Amino acid sequence: IFFRSMADEKNEEKKTGTKRTHAEMEKHSHIICPYLDTIDRSSLDFDFEKLCCVSLTNLNVYVCLVCGKYFQGRAKGSPAYNHSLSSGHHVFLSLETAGVFCLPDLYEVHDASLADIKYNLNPTYTPEQIDEILTGRKTCRGLDGKEFRPGLVGLNNLKMTDYLSALLQVIVRIPELCKYYMSPFKYPRVDMLTLRFGELIRKIWNVRGFKGQVSPHELMQAITIKSNKKFQIGHPGDPVELLQFLLNALHEEDLKGQRQIRKKEKSKQHPYTSIIHECCQGRVRVITQEVMITEDGQGNKVETNVGEEKVKEIPFMHLQFELPDTPLFKDESERNIIPQVPLFTLLHKYDGEEVTYQAIPGKTSLANKVRYRITKLPKYLLFCYKRFKMNYWFEEKNKTIVNFPVKSLDMRDFCEPHVVTSMKSTKYDLLGNLCHDGSTRGQGNGYFAHVFLKNTGDWWHLDDLDIKSAEAQEISCTAPYIQVWECQEYGFVPGYKPEAPPPPPAIATKPTSDTGKDATAPGAAAPGPGAANGQKAVGPDSNGQAAMVIDSGLAISAP
Template sequence: MANKTLTADFLKGMAIKIAKKRKPRTQEELKRELEELDPIEEDEEPPIPKRERVRTYRLCPYLDTINRQVLDFDFEKLCSVSLSRINVYACLVCGKYFQGRGNNTHAYTHSVSESHHVFLNLHTLRFYCLPDNYEIIDSSLDDIKYVLNPTFTSEQIQSMDCSDKLSRAIDGTMYLPGIVGLNNIKANDYCNVILQALSHVTPLRNYFLREINYARVKRPPGDSSFLLVQRFGELMRKLWNPRNFKAHVSPHEMLQAVVLWSRKKFQFTEQGDPVEFLSWFLNALHLALNGSKKADSSIVYRSFLGHMRIYTRKIPPIELEDRQKEALLLMAEYQETVTDSPFLYLTCDLPPPPLFKDEFRENIIPQVNLYTLLQKFNGQSEKEYKTYKENFMKRFEIMQLPPYLILYIKRFTKNTFFTEKNPTIVNFPVKNVDFGDILTPVVKEQHANTMYDLVANIVHDGEPMKGTYRVHVLHKGSGKWYEMQDLHVTDILPQMITLTEAYIQIYELRTS
C-alpha cells in the first residue's frame, strides 16, 4: 500500500515539474488550441454558438425517412424561402433546399415543423440531423453524395468508349451513361442538341469529366466567366454518371450561366439558332479557359480548330462599259487578296430549291451529295458575295483539317420580310467520309489521314423559327445510334439518319 502511495506521489511531482518547465502560452496559442478542440466550419452562415455545436458522430435513427425518388440536384442551389445561395442544405426527405442549420434558421424551422430530420450541406457534402444538430457518418449515404458530385478516375474515362453496360435508375429505368435525355424547360431544345452533341466529342468530354483539369485555371479578379466552364463540367459529369437516380438530366444551372454570360442573347424561354449558340459557346469556353490565338491554348481549339486560306477579289459594277471595267481591274483595289483564317466550323451552302411542282402537284424534294457541297472549299470554286454597294468573288482553300470537323448546312435564308427554309436533303455517308478530296495535293501530303466518321447529327423539323430540333449521336461503346429530342431517347438505324434534314454535323478524324 505504501509503495502505491509513493508511486502516485512521485508521478504527481513529475507532472508539476514538467508544467513549471513549460513556457507560458500566449493568447493566440490558447485560441488556436481551443479551435483545434472545437473547429469552426468556414461555410456556416450564420455561425452556430459553441454551446450548440455538437461534435459527436453517431448513426442516425431517421435514415429510413430519406426519399431518393424526390432528390434532384440539377437545379440552382438556393434556399426555397430566403432565395439565398449561402450555406444551403437539402432536405433528404422532401428534396427542398433551406438555409442554415442553427436555431431560427429555415432548415431548423423546417425540421421542427415537418419532422424532416436528415439534411445535406450542398457545399461541403456533409450530412446532419436536425434539430438535434449532429453530423451523420454513414457509408449508405455515399450514393447521394455521388449523384450530387459525380467523380471519375482516369481508368473509368478511358474505358467509357469500350463499355455498353446499362445502368439502373431508382425507378428501375435502364439507361446508357451518356445517352440520357435533357429536360426542355420551355424552348431550350436548340441548346440541348448542342450540349448533347458536344458530350460525345471524346477529348472535350474527357477533359471536363476530370474537374482537376480546369480547377487551377486562374481568371482576373472580379471576372466570374469561369462559372460557364464549371457548369459545363458539372453537366458532362451528370450526363455520363453511371449511378444516377433518374434517367434524365435538367440543364437548368448550365442554361442560367448561358443566359448570364451571353447577356440574355440566348434564352431558354425563346427559340434560338443552334449554330449561333454553338459559335458563341465554343468561343466563350475558349476564352474562359484562358485560351489565346495559339492552336493548343485550350481543349476547344485542340479539338475543333482548322485553318483555311481565303482568296478575295472585287468585281467592277455591272452597269459600267467593258473599257471602264478593264481599267478598274488594273487598279490595286481590284487585285486578288489572300488571307489566312482559322475556323471552328465550315458553312456549306445548299443549292436553291426548285420553284415548280411535279406532275402530281406535289413539291419536289431535291437532293444533293455532301461532296458537292464540300467543293466550295477546294480552292478553285468561286462564290459571289454581295454587300449593299460592292460585290466580291471568294475562293476557299482548306490548309489544315481539325481532329473534329463541324459542318453547318445553311438551310435558312433571311430577308427583310420573312425567313425561308431550304428542304433539300443532303446525302452523306455515316462512315468513311474522305475530306482529302477537297484538299490540294500539297496540303493532302501534310495530313497523315483524312478519313472521318460521323459522331453527331443535328436535325431541324418544322417551319423556320418555329420548328424543333433533335440530335443523333453515336454511342461508341455499343456502336449504336440514338435519337434524342429533349427527354425522348430512342435507338435509330444509321440508314434513317441520312434521310433527315441535317443542319449541323460533327465528324471525327480516324486515327488508325
C-alpha cells in the same frame, strides 16, 4: 467553400449561444441517426439551381433528403431548421461541403450508406474510370427500374430549350472534350460557365445515377448570364449561334485560367492552346479579288477585275454550307418539291476553284470574288448548313435534303497537297447529326439529334427525353443542321514537321494603291473579310494567330 462554411458555423454558434467542444463533436460523431430510413432518393434532383425555396439565396444551402427541397442554413430560426420542425424531415445535406446533418438536433451524420447521394451531388472520376466509361458497354439501372446507358440519357426541355438539348447531345460525342471536362482538376474553374459545363458532362456520363435523365438548368442559367440574355429559357434560339458562343466562351475562359496559373507559378512555358482549339480548329486559305459586274448588250453579265488578288490564311472552328434554293413552283401533284443535294457538291466550295461572290455594302456594281482552300484539318470537323433566311416578310426554312456517307468522308480533294501527304488519314466518320423539324424556328417539334455510340456501333435518335434506336440508312438522307465528324486516324506521318508548313501557292499579293504596302505583310494583323461588314472580331489567340471573325450567318472564320 471551406472558409465560408466555417464562418456559417460560427454565426450559428453565436445565434444559438452555444459552442460545441471537441469532446461533444466526438460524442455526436458516433451517434447512429434514427432517421436515415426516411430518406427518399427518388425525390432528389441536384440538376436545378441551388436556391433556397424560402429566401431565394444561393449561400449556405441545404437539401432535405426526404422531400428534395432546398433550404438555407441549419441554425435555429433558419428555413431548414423550421422545415425540420414543421414537416418532421430531419436529414439534410449541405450542397457546399457534402456534409449530412440531423436537424433540429444539430449533429453531423457519418454513415456509409450516404455515399451514393454524395457521389451524385458531384460525380468524380479517375483517368482509368473515364476511359472505361467512354469505351465500355455498361448498362445502368435507375431507381425507377428503367435501364439506361451512360452518355445516352435524356435532357429535360426547360421550355423552348430543345436547341440546347440537341446541341449538347452532339457535343458530348467528342471523346477529347469529355475526357477533359470529366476531370475537374485539369481545367481551371475561373468562370461559372466552364464549371457548369463540366458538371453537366460528368452527370451525363454518370454510371451511378439515380435516373436516366439530366436537366441542363444550371448550364442554361450560366449561358443566359454570359450571353447577356441572348439565350434564355422560354425564348427560341438557334443552335448554330449557340455553338459559336459556346466554343468561343469556353476557349476564352480556358486561356484566361491558364494565364492565371502561369502568372501565379511564374512559368514561361509555351503559350497554352485550349482544348477547344486542339479538337476543332483548322485553317483555310481565302483568296479574294474585287470585280466589277456589268451587263453587255445582250443582257449577259461581264466581270472585270478591279483589284489584285489577296491571299489570307485564317483559322476556323466550323465550316458552313449554303444550300441551293428550293423550287418556286409545285410539281404536277400540287406538292412542293424538296430537292436533294450530295454533300460532296457542297464541299466543292473549299476546293480552291469554285468561286463565291460577296456583296460589298454601298457598292452595287462591285463584289468580292472569293475562293477557299483548307490548309489544316482538325481532328473533329463541325459542319453547319444555312437553312434559315429572311425574305421581305418573314423567315423561311430551306428543306433541302443532303445526302452524305456516315463513314469514310474523304476530304483530300478539298485540302492543300501538303495536308494530304502529311496526315495519316483524311477520312472522317460521322458522330452526331442535329436536325430541325418544322417550317420555322420556334414551331413544330423543334430540334433533335442522331448520335453514334462508338462502343456499341449503334445509332440513336434523341429528342429531349425520347430515346429510340435509329438506322444509318435513314440518317444519311436527312436535312442536317449541324454535324460532327471525327478523323479516323488523326496525326502526322513520321518525319513531318507541322511547325514548318510549305509556303502558300504563288499568288502574290500586290501592294495596295493607297498605302503602297503589302496587305498581308508579316506582323500585320489583318482583319477577316467579314470584319468590315459589322461582324464581331475576336482578338488574336494565344499563339499570335489572326483574329477570328464571328458572324451569325457565316460559320467559318472569315467568309
